[in-house]
Amino acid sequence: MDGGQKAPDDRPVRARRGDARAYESLVEEHQAIAFRTAYLITGSAADAEEAAQEAFVRAWLALRRFRRGAEFRPWLLTIVANEARNRVRGRRRREGLAERAAGELAWQAPVAELPLPGDARLREALAGLPERDRSVLGCRYVLDLGEAETAAVLGIAVGTVKSRTARALERLRAALGVAE
Amino acid sequence: MTLERDLRALGEGFPESPDLAARVRAATQRAGARRRGRRRVAVLALALFLLVPATALAVSGDLRERVLETFGLRDVRITEVTRLPELGPDARRLQLGPRVSLARARRDLAAAVSAPSLLGAPDGIYEQPLAAGVEVTFLYEPATVAARIGVRRRVLASIVRGTISRTVLGKTIAQATKATPFTLDGDPALLLTGAPHMMVFFRTGADSFDQVYTRLAGTTLLWQRRGLLVRIEGTLPKARLIGIARSIST
Numbered sequence: 001m002d003g004g005q006k007a008p009d010d011r012p013v014r015a016r017r018g019d020a021r022a023y024e025s026l027v028e029e030h031q032a033i034a035f036r037t038a039y040l041i042t043g044s045a046a047d048a049e050e051a052a053q054e055a056f057v058r059a060w061l062a063l064r065r066f067r068r069g070a071e072f073r074p075w076l077l078t079i080v081a082n083e084a085r086n087r088v089r090g091r092r093r094r095e096g097l098a099e100r101a102a103g104e105l106a107w108q109a110p111v112a113e114l115p116l117p118g119d120a121r122l123r124e125a126l127a128g129l130p131e132r133d134r135s136v137l138g139c140r141y142v143l144d145l146g147e148a149e150t151a152a153v154l155g156i157a158v159g160t161v162k163s164r165t166a167r168a169l170e171r172l173r174a175a176l177g178v179a180e
Numbered sequence: 181m182t183l184e185r186d187l188r189a190l191g192e193g194f195p196e197s198p199d200l201a202a203r204v205r206a207a208t209q210r211a212g213a214r215r216r217g218r219r220r221v222a223v224l225a226l227a228l229f230l231l232v233p234a235t236a237l238a239v240s241g242d243l244r245e246r247v248l249e250t251f252g253l254r255d256v257r258i259t260e261v262t263r264l265p266e267l268g269p270d271a272r273r274l275q276l277g278p279r280v281s282l283a284r285a286r287r288d289l290a291a292a293v294s295a296p297s298l299l300g301a302p303d304g305i306y307e308q309p310l311a312a313g314v315e316v317t318f319l320y321e322p323a324t325v326a327a328r329i330g331v332r333r334r335v336l337a338s339i340v341r342g343t344i345s346r347t348v349l350g351k352t353i354a355q356a357t358k359a360t361p362f363t364l365d366g367d368p369a370l371l372l373t374g375a376p377h378m379m380v381f382f383r384t385g386a387d388s389f390d391q392v393y394t395r396l397a398g399t400t401l402l403w404q405r406r407g408l409l410v411r412i413e414g415t416l417p418k419a420r421l422i423g424i425a426r427s428i429s430t
Contacts, residue, residue, distance in 0.1 A: 020205065020208075022207070024201050024204075027200055027201045027204045027205075028201050031197055031198070031201065032197040032201045035194075035198060035200075036191070036194050036197065036198040039194060039195065045195045049198050049200075052198075053200050053203055056200060056204040056206055056207075057207045059206045073237075122187070122190075137187060141184055141187035141188050141190075141191070142187060142188070142189060142191040143191060143388055161199065169183065170183075173183060174185070
């Protein structure tokens with residue numbers, strides 16, 4: 001063993017071959033982050049729950065397309081984010097609101113508006129940031145996702161995650177009047 | 181790093197994550213069943229049929245071999261062509277075979293079928309002999325259908341029994357015909373809508389396949405149900421066709 005190197009997770013492959021227990025284990029491990037990601041996008045616990053559940057079903061149906069040896073979590077979170085966005089769009093349509101013309105992510109729930117604890121001043125400053133800044137900070141820090149996972153959720157390149165995170169932090173510091 | 185730490189602290193107040201495992205397990209089981217059903221229908225609709233041009237439906241040894249190759253499937257083959265071949269005047273005729281009694285139809289079909297209760301008593305019961313059995317058709321003329329369900333359309337409700345090794349029902353569809361596979365009560369079904377399609381019955385003789393008849397058919401629901409192929413033909417909405425099919429007691 002070369003120590004330190006993690007063995008590839010064989011559960012997706014086993015699940016693809018019909019091992020229900022393997023997939024159940026994946027669900028148990030990832031349900032919290034799936035729910036949180038969906039919650040951050042939809043801003044609704046009920047929608048997030050449905051989106052996460054549906055995403056797990058879609059992921060299971062798509063296991064044949066899962067690349068052997070790849071990380072399951074970023075792949076799953078991409079599906080979760082898509083499902084959550086679809087629910088936001090559907091809700092907007094139902095509510096008769098116009099679709100946003102642009103933006104790669106319908107980031108419906110600005111972190112600042114979520115009923116989360118924390119510094120009220122920080123939340124207010126977040127609310128004043130552009131949506132793309134809020135979304136990248138939400139993924140990187142509130143959800144504590146890695147850069148690759150953030151890229152998967154937002155549908156952008158890892159390099160873009162890095163540069164966007166740096167700019168967003170800069171703007172947030174400026175809004176709060178604090179130095180780096 | 182205070183700012184980053186403060187941002188992370190926002191994440192500590194998420195609502196409690198629900199336990200999804202049991203619900204996902206149930207949902208994947210349902211999805212798996214649906215997918216298996218769709219696969220079966222997709223095989224019926226796509227793996228399909230004798231890859232011969234519609235203009236070359238004359239039975240040949242090669243065609244026979246291809247039919248034999250597909251014996252694992254049941255009852256219906258669909259082939260898609262750019263356009264249907266020219267058909268003679270007979271193709272416009274129903275060609276349902278001789279009129280028979282319900283008792284005779286049941287005996288020959290070896291099933292206690294009854295006419296679709298949704299439409300009531302038919303205008304006629306017909307039987308098309310096939311080498312390995314028969315096709316029984318309950319015929320409803322437009323006036324009868326109008327009196328029963330308020331829509332003036334002719335409806336044919338047909339039932340075929342027989343393994344694919346003995347009887348083949350072929351359907352040739354042009355690109356303007358839409359074939360929609362779906363699952364009906366857990367069994368494969370197929371809805372053919374749009375332009376009329378060509379229906380071909382084959383029967384097998386001792387050492388050859390013979391084409392029994394060819395005719396044009398309109399909107400049709402096909403439903404493989406417990407070893408019988410139920411076919412409802414009539415220009416009606418899908419839900420109505422399904423209702424009629426379900427009301428056939430087999």
